[in-house]
Amino acid sequence: MNFLKQLIMKPLEGYLDLTAWLIFAWLYFQIVLSATAIFCMLSVFGFYLFDFETALNICYGTAGVGAVAGVVWAERVRKTLGIITFHAYLLSTPEIEGWRDKHGNVIRKWNKQGSH
Known part of the structure; x- marks a missing residue:
C-alpha cells in the first residue's frame, strides 16, 4: 500500500x-x-543623434550592459532580501498591512479611523 501511495505522490x-x-x-x-529594458529605453535616444547602424549598435551595447546590471541587481536582491520577499514587498499594500522596514517588521499600522 505504501508503494502505491509513493507511486502516485x-x-x-x-x-x-x-x-x-x-x-x-x-x-x-x-x-x-526590467534593468535591461530601462537601459534599452535610454538608448533609444541614440536613433535621434546617430545613423541607424550606429544607434542599433548602441542599443545592443546598452542592452548588454543592462543585462549585466540586472544580473548583479538580481543577485544582490537574492542574497539580501530574497526574490520572493522582494516581489512581495513590491506588491504589498502598506495602507492595509502596515508600513515595514527592510527586515519585514511592521513600523506602524493604520487603525480603522485612518490615523496611525
Whole structure:
C-alpha cells in the first residue's frame, strides 16, 4: 500500500517542485529584464543623434550592459532580501498591512479611523 501511495505522490511532488522552480526563475528574470529594458529605453535616444547602424549598435551595447546590471541587481536582491520577499514587498499594500522596514517588521499600522 505504501508503494502505491509513493507511486502516485512522487510525480505530483515533482510537478510541484518544477512549478515552484519555474516561478522562482521567472521572478529572477523579471528583475534582470526590467534593468535591461530601462537601459534599452535610454538608448533609444541614440536613433535621434546617430545613423541607424550606429544607434542599433548602441542599443545592443546598452542592452548588454543592462543585462549585466540586472544580473548583479538580481543577485544582490537574492542574497539580501530574497526574490520572493522582494516581489512581495513590491506588491504589498502598506495602507492595509502596515508600513515595514527592510527586515519585514511592521513600523506602524493604520487603525480603522485612518490615523496611525
